[in-house]
Amino acid sequence: MMKLDGVVAFVVTAEAGSISAASRRLGLAKSVVSERLAELERTLGTTLVQRSTRKLSLTNGGRSFLPRAQRILREVEEASSELAARSGKLAGPLRISAPVGFGNLHLGPALGRFLRDYPEIDLSLELDDNFVDAASGGFDAVLRHGAIGDGRLIARRLASSRRLLVASPGYLDECGIPTTLAELERHRGILYSNRASDWRFATASGWSVIRPRAGLRVNSGMLMREAATEGLGIALLPTFFIHEALANGTLTQIDIGQQAEGAELFLTYPKDHGASAKIRAFGDSLRRTFGSPPYWEKIPGI
Structure with missing residues:
Protein backbone atom coordinates (compact mmCIF):
# COMPACT_ATOMS: atom_id res chain seq x y z
CA MET A 1 0.00 0.00 0.00
CA MET A 2 1.28 3.47 -0.90
CA LYS A 3 2.19 5.46 2.22
CA LEU A 4 1.39 9.15 2.45
CA ASP A 5 4.78 10.06 3.95
CA GLY A 6 6.43 8.64 0.82
CA VAL A 7 4.22 10.82 -1.39
CA VAL A 8 5.17 13.83 0.74
CA ALA A 9 8.87 13.00 0.41
CA PHE A 10 8.56 12.71 -3.38
CA VAL A 11 6.59 15.93 -3.88
CA VAL A 12 8.82 18.03 -1.64
CA THR A 13 11.97 16.57 -3.24
CA ALA A 14 10.63 17.34 -6.72
CA GLU A 15 9.66 20.89 -5.76
CA ALA A 16 12.84 21.62 -3.78
CA GLY A 17 15.15 20.14 -6.41
CA SER A 18 17.19 17.91 -4.11
CA ILE A 19 16.89 15.49 -1.22
CA SER A 20 19.02 17.81 0.93
CA ALA A 21 16.67 20.75 0.35
CA ALA A 22 13.65 18.50 0.94
CA SER A 23 15.09 17.27 4.23
CA ARG A 24 15.55 20.86 5.41
CA ARG A 25 12.02 21.79 4.41
CA LEU A 26 10.52 18.73 6.12
CA GLY A 27 12.79 18.89 9.17
CA LEU A 28 13.93 15.30 8.63
CA ALA A 29 17.28 13.61 8.13
CA LYS A 30 18.37 13.09 4.50
CA SER A 31 18.45 9.35 5.09
CA VAL A 32 14.80 9.35 6.21
CA VAL A 33 13.65 11.30 3.14
CA SER A 34 15.72 9.06 0.86
CA GLU A 35 14.31 5.87 2.39
CA ARG A 36 10.71 7.10 2.17
CA LEU A 37 11.27 7.97 -1.46
CA ALA A 38 12.82 4.57 -2.16
CA GLU A 39 9.93 2.79 -0.43
CA LEU A 40 7.42 4.70 -2.58
CA GLU A 41 9.31 3.67 -5.72
CA ARG A 42 9.28 0.02 -4.58
CA THR A 43 5.54 0.22 -3.92
CA LEU A 44 4.84 1.76 -7.35
CA GLY A 45 7.30 -0.54 -9.10
CA THR A 46 9.03 2.28 -10.95
CA THR A 47 11.82 4.80 -10.53
CA LEU A 48 10.52 8.31 -9.95
CA VAL A 49 13.77 10.17 -9.36
CA GLN A 50 17.07 9.85 -11.20
CA ARG A 51 19.84 10.40 -8.67
CA SER A 52 23.40 11.42 -9.50
CA THR A 53 26.28 13.08 -7.68
CA ARG A 54 25.60 16.36 -9.53
CA LYS A 55 21.85 16.73 -9.68
CA LEU A 56 18.48 15.15 -9.20
CA SER A 57 15.93 14.88 -12.01
CA LEU A 58 12.55 13.26 -12.47
CA THR A 59 12.12 10.26 -14.73
CA ASN A 60 9.24 10.11 -17.20
CA GLY A 61 7.32 8.20 -14.58
CA GLY A 62 8.16 10.83 -11.97
CA ARG A 63 7.00 13.69 -14.19
CA SER A 64 3.76 11.84 -14.86
CA PHE A 65 3.16 11.02 -11.20
CA LEU A 66 4.05 14.46 -9.77
CA PRO A 67 0.81 16.37 -10.57
CA ARG A 68 -1.25 13.45 -9.28
CA ALA A 69 0.84 13.26 -6.11
CA GLN A 70 0.46 17.01 -5.58
CA ARG A 71 -3.28 16.67 -6.02
CA ILE A 72 -3.39 13.81 -3.48
CA LEU A 73 -1.62 15.96 -0.88
CA ARG A 74 -3.86 18.96 -1.57
CA GLU A 75 -6.97 16.82 -1.16
CA VAL A 76 -5.70 15.37 2.12
CA GLU A 77 -4.73 18.82 3.42
CA GLU A 78 -8.03 20.40 2.39
CA ALA A 79 -10.02 17.56 3.94
CA SER A 80 -8.05 17.93 7.15
CA SER A 81 -8.56 21.70 7.13
CA GLU A 82 -12.29 21.38 6.56
CA LEU A 83 -12.65 18.96 9.45
CA ALA A 84 -10.58 21.23 11.68
CA ALA A 85 -12.67 24.22 10.66
CA ARG A 86 -15.88 22.40 11.52
CA SER A 87 -14.53 21.65 14.97
CA GLY A 88 -13.54 25.31 15.39
CA SER A 160 -5.13 48.88 -1.96
CA SER A 161 -2.46 51.54 -1.97
CA ARG A 162 -2.05 54.82 -3.79
CA ARG A 163 1.26 55.37 -5.55
CA LEU A 164 2.63 58.85 -4.96
CA LEU A 165 5.47 60.86 -6.43
CA VAL A 166 7.89 61.77 -3.64
CA ALA A 167 11.27 63.42 -3.18
CA SER A 168 13.29 64.86 -0.35
CA PRO A 169 12.82 68.53 0.56
CA GLY A 170 16.49 69.06 -0.30
CA TYR A 171 16.12 67.66 -3.82
CA LEU A 172 13.07 69.84 -4.49
CA ASP A 173 14.85 72.95 -3.18
CA GLU A 174 17.78 72.25 -5.52
CA CYS A 175 15.98 71.01 -8.64
CA GLY A 176 12.54 72.58 -8.40
CA ILE A 177 9.06 71.11 -8.03
CA PRO A 178 7.51 69.68 -11.22
CA THR A 179 3.86 70.61 -11.73
CA THR A 180 3.11 68.89 -15.06
CA LEU A 181 3.91 65.56 -16.73
CA ALA A 182 6.27 67.33 -19.14
CA GLU A 183 8.22 68.93 -16.29
CA LEU A 184 8.30 65.62 -14.42
CA GLU A 185 9.92 63.88 -17.38
CA ARG A 186 12.91 66.22 -17.17
CA HIS A 187 13.73 65.25 -13.58
CA ARG A 188 15.94 62.47 -12.25
CA GLY A 189 13.91 59.35 -11.51
CA ILE A 190 14.50 56.55 -9.05
CA LEU A 191 13.05 53.68 -11.05
CA TYR A 192 11.87 50.18 -10.19
CA SER A 193 13.93 47.93 -12.47
CA ASN A 194 11.34 45.12 -12.71
CA ARG A 195 8.75 47.28 -14.51
CA ALA A 196 9.60 48.90 -17.85
CA SER A 197 6.57 51.24 -17.91
CA ASP A 198 6.23 51.93 -14.23
CA TRP A 199 5.27 55.65 -14.27
CA ARG A 200 1.69 55.56 -15.58
CA PHE A 201 -0.71 58.43 -14.98
CA ALA A 202 -4.43 58.78 -15.71
CA THR A 203 -5.16 61.61 -18.12
CA ALA A 204 -8.29 62.76 -19.98
CA SER A 205 -7.14 60.83 -23.06
CA GLY A 206 -6.16 57.65 -21.22
CA TRP A 207 -3.00 56.38 -19.55
CA SER A 208 0.16 58.37 -20.11
CA VAL A 209 3.56 56.72 -19.52
CA ILE A 210 6.40 58.97 -18.35
CA ARG A 211 10.05 57.97 -18.71
CA PRO A 212 12.24 60.32 -16.68
CA ARG A 213 16.01 60.28 -16.83
CA ALA A 214 17.13 57.39 -14.63
CA GLY A 215 19.21 58.45 -11.67
CA LEU A 216 18.97 54.96 -10.17
CA ARG A 217 17.37 51.65 -11.11
CA VAL A 218 16.77 49.16 -8.35
CA ASN A 219 14.46 46.20 -7.64
CA SER A 220 13.70 47.14 -4.03
CA GLY A 221 10.96 49.53 -2.96
CA MET A 222 12.63 50.05 0.41
CA LEU A 223 15.91 51.03 -1.23
CA MET A 224 14.01 53.36 -3.60
CA ARG A 225 12.53 55.07 -0.55
CA GLU A 226 15.96 55.47 1.05
CA ALA A 227 17.43 56.80 -2.21
CA ALA A 228 14.66 59.39 -2.43
CA THR A 229 15.25 60.38 1.19
CA GLU A 230 18.94 60.91 0.35
CA GLY A 231 17.97 63.35 -2.44
CA LEU A 232 18.93 61.16 -5.41
CA GLY A 233 15.77 61.96 -7.37
CA ILE A 234 12.01 61.50 -7.55
CA ALA A 235 10.41 58.13 -6.81
CA LEU A 236 6.92 56.79 -7.49
CA LEU A 237 6.09 54.51 -4.59
CA PRO A 238 3.09 52.87 -2.91
CA THR A 239 1.96 54.48 0.32
CA PHE A 240 2.75 51.28 2.21
CA PHE A 241 6.44 52.10 1.66
CA ILE A 242 6.34 55.85 2.36
CA HIS A 243 3.50 56.63 4.80
CA GLU A 244 5.85 57.16 7.76
CA ALA A 245 8.36 59.23 5.72
CA LEU A 246 5.53 61.50 4.53
CA ALA A 247 4.17 61.85 8.06
CA ASN A 248 7.55 62.85 9.54
CA GLY A 249 8.55 65.10 6.63
CA THR A 250 11.62 63.26 5.35
CA LEU A 251 9.79 62.88 2.03
CA THR A 252 7.44 65.35 0.33
CA GLN A 253 4.58 64.47 -2.01
CA ILE A 254 4.71 66.01 -5.49
CA ASP A 255 1.35 66.94 -6.99
CA ILE A 256 1.31 67.21 -10.79
CA GLY A 257 -2.49 67.15 -11.05
CA GLN A 258 -2.59 63.57 -12.41
CA GLN A 259 -3.28 60.37 -10.48
CA ALA A 260 -0.66 57.65 -10.78
CA GLU A 261 -1.65 54.03 -11.30
CA GLY A 262 -2.33 52.48 -7.90
CA ALA A 263 -1.07 49.28 -6.33
Whole structure:
Protein backbone atom coordinates (compact mmCIF):
# COMPACT_ATOMS: atom_id res chain seq x y z
CA MET A 1 0.00 0.00 0.00
CA MET A 2 1.28 3.47 -0.90
CA LYS A 3 2.19 5.46 2.22
CA LEU A 4 1.39 9.15 2.45
CA ASP A 5 4.78 10.06 3.95
CA GLY A 6 6.43 8.64 0.82
CA VAL A 7 4.22 10.82 -1.39
CA VAL A 8 5.17 13.83 0.74
CA ALA A 9 8.87 13.00 0.41
CA PHE A 10 8.56 12.71 -3.38
CA VAL A 11 6.59 15.93 -3.88
CA VAL A 12 8.82 18.03 -1.64
CA THR A 13 11.97 16.57 -3.24
CA ALA A 14 10.63 17.34 -6.72
CA GLU A 15 9.66 20.89 -5.76
CA ALA A 16 12.84 21.62 -3.78
CA GLY A 17 15.15 20.14 -6.41
CA SER A 18 17.19 17.91 -4.11
CA ILE A 19 16.89 15.49 -1.22
CA SER A 20 19.02 17.81 0.93
CA ALA A 21 16.67 20.75 0.35
CA ALA A 22 13.65 18.50 0.94
CA SER A 23 15.09 17.27 4.23
CA ARG A 24 15.55 20.86 5.41
CA ARG A 25 12.02 21.79 4.41
CA LEU A 26 10.52 18.73 6.12
CA GLY A 27 12.79 18.89 9.17
CA LEU A 28 13.93 15.30 8.63
CA ALA A 29 17.28 13.61 8.13
CA LYS A 30 18.37 13.09 4.50
CA SER A 31 18.45 9.35 5.09
CA VAL A 32 14.80 9.35 6.21
CA VAL A 33 13.65 11.30 3.14
CA SER A 34 15.72 9.06 0.86
CA GLU A 35 14.31 5.87 2.39
CA ARG A 36 10.71 7.10 2.17
CA LEU A 37 11.27 7.97 -1.46
CA ALA A 38 12.82 4.57 -2.16
CA GLU A 39 9.93 2.79 -0.43
CA LEU A 40 7.42 4.70 -2.58
CA GLU A 41 9.31 3.67 -5.72
CA ARG A 42 9.28 0.02 -4.58
CA THR A 43 5.54 0.22 -3.92
CA LEU A 44 4.84 1.76 -7.35
CA GLY A 45 7.30 -0.54 -9.10
CA THR A 46 9.03 2.28 -10.95
CA THR A 47 11.82 4.80 -10.53
CA LEU A 48 10.52 8.31 -9.95
CA VAL A 49 13.77 10.17 -9.36
CA GLN A 50 17.07 9.85 -11.20
CA ARG A 51 19.84 10.40 -8.67
CA SER A 52 23.40 11.42 -9.50
CA THR A 53 26.28 13.08 -7.68
CA ARG A 54 25.60 16.36 -9.53
CA LYS A 55 21.85 16.73 -9.68
CA LEU A 56 18.48 15.15 -9.20
CA SER A 57 15.93 14.88 -12.01
CA LEU A 58 12.55 13.26 -12.47
CA THR A 59 12.12 10.26 -14.73
CA ASN A 60 9.24 10.11 -17.20
CA GLY A 61 7.32 8.20 -14.58
CA GLY A 62 8.16 10.83 -11.97
CA ARG A 63 7.00 13.69 -14.19
CA SER A 64 3.76 11.84 -14.86
CA PHE A 65 3.16 11.02 -11.20
CA LEU A 66 4.05 14.46 -9.77
CA PRO A 67 0.81 16.37 -10.57
CA ARG A 68 -1.25 13.45 -9.28
CA ALA A 69 0.84 13.26 -6.11
CA GLN A 70 0.46 17.01 -5.58
CA ARG A 71 -3.28 16.67 -6.02
CA ILE A 72 -3.39 13.81 -3.48
CA LEU A 73 -1.62 15.96 -0.88
CA ARG A 74 -3.86 18.96 -1.57
CA GLU A 75 -6.97 16.82 -1.16
CA VAL A 76 -5.70 15.37 2.12
CA GLU A 77 -4.73 18.82 3.42
CA GLU A 78 -8.03 20.40 2.39
CA ALA A 79 -10.02 17.56 3.94
CA SER A 80 -8.05 17.93 7.15
CA SER A 81 -8.56 21.70 7.13
CA GLU A 82 -12.29 21.38 6.56
CA LEU A 83 -12.65 18.96 9.45
CA ALA A 84 -10.58 21.23 11.68
CA ALA A 85 -12.67 24.22 10.66
CA ARG A 86 -15.88 22.40 11.52
CA SER A 87 -14.53 21.65 14.97
CA GLY A 88 -13.54 25.31 15.39
CA LYS A 89 -9.79 24.66 15.25
CA LEU A 90 -7.38 25.10 12.33
CA ALA A 91 -4.09 23.24 12.44
CA GLY A 92 -1.23 22.01 10.28
CA PRO A 93 1.26 23.57 7.85
CA LEU A 94 0.66 26.74 5.86
CA ARG A 95 3.43 27.93 3.50
CA ILE A 96 3.29 31.54 2.28
CA SER A 97 5.54 33.67 0.05
CA ALA A 98 5.58 37.48 0.13
CA PRO A 99 7.68 40.39 -1.23
CA VAL A 100 10.66 41.34 0.93
CA GLY A 101 9.90 45.03 1.48
CA PHE A 102 6.21 44.63 2.24
CA GLY A 103 6.91 41.64 4.47
CA ASN A 104 9.52 43.48 6.52
CA LEU A 105 7.34 46.56 6.96
CA HIS A 106 3.88 45.14 7.51
CA LEU A 107 3.68 41.38 8.07
CA GLY A 108 5.14 41.17 11.59
CA PRO A 109 2.02 42.44 13.41
CA ALA A 110 -0.26 40.69 10.92
CA LEU A 111 1.37 37.31 11.47
CA GLY A 112 1.35 37.82 15.22
CA ARG A 113 -2.40 38.36 15.21
CA PHE A 114 -3.01 35.38 12.93
CA LEU A 115 -0.93 32.96 15.01
CA ARG A 116 -2.48 34.13 18.26
CA ASP A 117 -5.89 33.34 16.78
CA TYR A 118 -4.74 30.01 15.30
CA PRO A 119 -1.87 28.72 17.45
CA GLU A 120 -2.05 25.19 15.99
CA ILE A 121 -1.09 26.36 12.50
CA ASP A 122 2.53 25.74 11.52
CA LEU A 123 3.19 28.85 9.42
CA SER A 124 6.19 29.17 7.11
CA LEU A 125 6.86 32.53 5.43
CA GLU A 126 9.49 33.08 2.74
CA LEU A 127 10.27 36.62 1.58
CA ASP A 128 11.32 36.92 -2.05
CA ASP A 129 11.24 39.86 -4.49
CA ASN A 130 11.68 37.55 -7.48
CA PHE A 131 8.64 36.19 -9.29
CA VAL A 132 7.21 33.31 -7.26
CA ASP A 133 4.93 30.97 -9.18
CA ALA A 134 1.97 30.38 -6.90
CA ALA A 135 0.76 27.56 -9.17
CA SER A 136 3.90 25.43 -8.99
CA GLY A 137 6.27 26.94 -6.44
CA GLY A 138 5.33 24.69 -3.54
CA PHE A 139 3.48 27.43 -1.63
CA ASP A 140 -0.10 27.33 -0.44
CA ALA A 141 -0.52 31.00 -1.31
CA VAL A 142 1.56 33.98 -2.45
CA LEU A 143 1.15 37.66 -1.54
CA ARG A 144 1.65 39.96 -4.51
CA HIS A 145 1.21 43.64 -5.20
CA GLY A 146 0.40 44.52 -8.78
CA ALA A 147 -1.35 42.84 -11.69
CA ILE A 148 -1.70 39.06 -11.65
CA GLY A 149 -2.51 38.15 -15.26
CA ASP A 150 -2.28 34.39 -14.71
CA GLY A 151 -5.29 32.27 -15.61
CA ARG A 152 -4.11 29.44 -13.37
CA LEU A 153 -4.57 31.56 -10.24
CA ILE A 154 -7.31 32.92 -8.07
CA ALA A 155 -6.45 36.37 -6.70
CA ARG A 156 -8.16 37.65 -3.56
CA ARG A 157 -7.79 41.38 -3.06
CA LEU A 158 -6.59 42.23 0.45
CA ALA A 159 -5.89 45.96 0.33
CA SER A 160 -5.13 48.88 -1.96
CA SER A 161 -2.46 51.54 -1.97
CA ARG A 162 -2.05 54.82 -3.79
CA ARG A 163 1.26 55.37 -5.55
CA LEU A 164 2.63 58.85 -4.96
CA LEU A 165 5.47 60.86 -6.43
CA VAL A 166 7.89 61.77 -3.64
CA ALA A 167 11.27 63.42 -3.18
CA SER A 168 13.29 64.86 -0.35
CA PRO A 169 12.82 68.53 0.56
CA GLY A 170 16.49 69.06 -0.30
CA TYR A 171 16.12 67.66 -3.82
CA LEU A 172 13.07 69.84 -4.49
CA ASP A 173 14.85 72.95 -3.18
CA GLU A 174 17.78 72.25 -5.52
CA CYS A 175 15.98 71.01 -8.64
CA GLY A 176 12.54 72.58 -8.40
CA ILE A 177 9.06 71.11 -8.03
CA PRO A 178 7.51 69.68 -11.22
CA THR A 179 3.86 70.61 -11.73
CA THR A 180 3.11 68.89 -15.06
CA LEU A 181 3.91 65.56 -16.73
CA ALA A 182 6.27 67.33 -19.14
CA GLU A 183 8.22 68.93 -16.29
CA LEU A 184 8.30 65.62 -14.42
CA GLU A 185 9.92 63.88 -17.38
CA ARG A 186 12.91 66.22 -17.17
CA HIS A 187 13.73 65.25 -13.58
CA ARG A 188 15.94 62.47 -12.25
CA GLY A 189 13.91 59.35 -11.51
CA ILE A 190 14.50 56.55 -9.05
CA LEU A 191 13.05 53.68 -11.05
CA TYR A 192 11.87 50.18 -10.19
CA SER A 193 13.93 47.93 -12.47
CA ASN A 194 11.34 45.12 -12.71
CA ARG A 195 8.75 47.28 -14.51
CA ALA A 196 9.60 48.90 -17.85
CA SER A 197 6.57 51.24 -17.91
CA ASP A 198 6.23 51.93 -14.23
CA TRP A 199 5.27 55.65 -14.27
CA ARG A 200 1.69 55.56 -15.58
CA PHE A 201 -0.71 58.43 -14.98
CA ALA A 202 -4.43 58.78 -15.71
CA THR A 203 -5.16 61.61 -18.12
CA ALA A 204 -8.29 62.76 -19.98
CA SER A 205 -7.14 60.83 -23.06
CA GLY A 206 -6.16 57.65 -21.22
CA TRP A 207 -3.00 56.38 -19.55
CA SER A 208 0.16 58.37 -20.11
CA VAL A 209 3.56 56.72 -19.52
CA ILE A 210 6.40 58.97 -18.35
CA ARG A 211 10.05 57.97 -18.71
CA PRO A 212 12.24 60.32 -16.68
CA ARG A 213 16.01 60.28 -16.83
CA ALA A 214 17.13 57.39 -14.63
CA GLY A 215 19.21 58.45 -11.67
CA LEU A 216 18.97 54.96 -10.17
CA ARG A 217 17.37 51.65 -11.11
CA VAL A 218 16.77 49.16 -8.35
CA ASN A 219 14.46 46.20 -7.64
CA SER A 220 13.70 47.14 -4.03
CA GLY A 221 10.96 49.53 -2.96
CA MET A 222 12.63 50.05 0.41
CA LEU A 223 15.91 51.03 -1.23
CA MET A 224 14.01 53.36 -3.60
CA ARG A 225 12.53 55.07 -0.55
CA GLU A 226 15.96 55.47 1.05
CA ALA A 227 17.43 56.80 -2.21
CA ALA A 228 14.66 59.39 -2.43
CA THR A 229 15.25 60.38 1.19
CA GLU A 230 18.94 60.91 0.35
CA GLY A 231 17.97 63.35 -2.44
CA LEU A 232 18.93 61.16 -5.41
CA GLY A 233 15.77 61.96 -7.37
CA ILE A 234 12.01 61.50 -7.55
CA ALA A 235 10.41 58.13 -6.81
CA LEU A 236 6.92 56.79 -7.49
CA LEU A 237 6.09 54.51 -4.59
CA PRO A 238 3.09 52.87 -2.91
CA THR A 239 1.96 54.48 0.32
CA PHE A 240 2.75 51.28 2.21
CA PHE A 241 6.44 52.10 1.66
CA ILE A 242 6.34 55.85 2.36
CA HIS A 243 3.50 56.63 4.80
CA GLU A 244 5.85 57.16 7.76
CA ALA A 245 8.36 59.23 5.72
CA LEU A 246 5.53 61.50 4.53
CA ALA A 247 4.17 61.85 8.06
CA ASN A 248 7.55 62.85 9.54
CA GLY A 249 8.55 65.10 6.63
CA THR A 250 11.62 63.26 5.35
CA LEU A 251 9.79 62.88 2.03
CA THR A 252 7.44 65.35 0.33
CA GLN A 253 4.58 64.47 -2.01
CA ILE A 254 4.71 66.01 -5.49
CA ASP A 255 1.35 66.94 -6.99
CA ILE A 256 1.31 67.21 -10.79
CA GLY A 257 -2.49 67.15 -11.05
CA GLN A 258 -2.59 63.57 -12.41
CA GLN A 259 -3.28 60.37 -10.48
CA ALA A 260 -0.66 57.65 -10.78
CA GLU A 261 -1.65 54.03 -11.30
CA GLY A 262 -2.33 52.48 -7.90
CA ALA A 263 -1.07 49.28 -6.33
CA GLU A 264 -3.25 46.39 -5.18
CA LEU A 265 -2.26 43.72 -2.69
CA PHE A 266 -3.53 40.22 -3.51
CA LEU A 267 -3.41 36.80 -1.91
CA THR A 268 -3.08 34.35 -4.80
CA TYR A 269 -3.43 30.58 -4.94
CA PRO A 270 -3.91 27.99 -7.71
CA LYS A 271 -7.40 27.41 -9.07
CA ASP A 272 -7.00 23.65 -8.83
CA HIS A 273 -5.95 24.01 -5.20
CA GLY A 274 -8.91 26.05 -4.04
CA ALA A 275 -9.09 28.23 -0.98
CA SER A 276 -8.61 25.94 1.99
CA ALA A 277 -9.99 26.97 5.36
CA LYS A 278 -6.48 27.99 6.41
CA ILE A 279 -5.94 30.23 3.37
CA ARG A 280 -9.32 31.87 3.90
CA ALA A 281 -8.56 32.43 7.59
CA PHE A 282 -5.13 33.86 6.72
CA GLY A 283 -6.60 36.30 4.19
CA ASP A 284 -9.37 37.38 6.58
CA SER A 285 -6.82 37.99 9.33
CA LEU A 286 -4.62 40.13 7.08
CA ARG A 287 -7.59 42.24 6.00
CA ARG A 288 -8.59 42.86 9.61
CA THR A 289 -5.04 43.89 10.52
CA PHE A 290 -4.55 46.18 7.51
CA GLY A 291 -8.01 47.78 7.83
CA SER A 292 -10.28 49.27 5.18
CA PRO A 293 -8.92 51.64 4.07
CA PRO A 294 -5.54 50.23 5.16
CA TYR A 295 -3.67 52.10 7.85
CA TRP A 296 -0.89 53.15 5.46
CA GLU A 297 -3.43 55.26 3.56
CA LYS A 298 -4.24 57.35 6.63
CA ILE A 299 -1.53 59.99 6.20
CA PRO A 300 -2.31 63.39 7.78
CA GLY A 301 -2.74 66.04 5.09
CA ILE A 302 -2.18 63.62 2.17
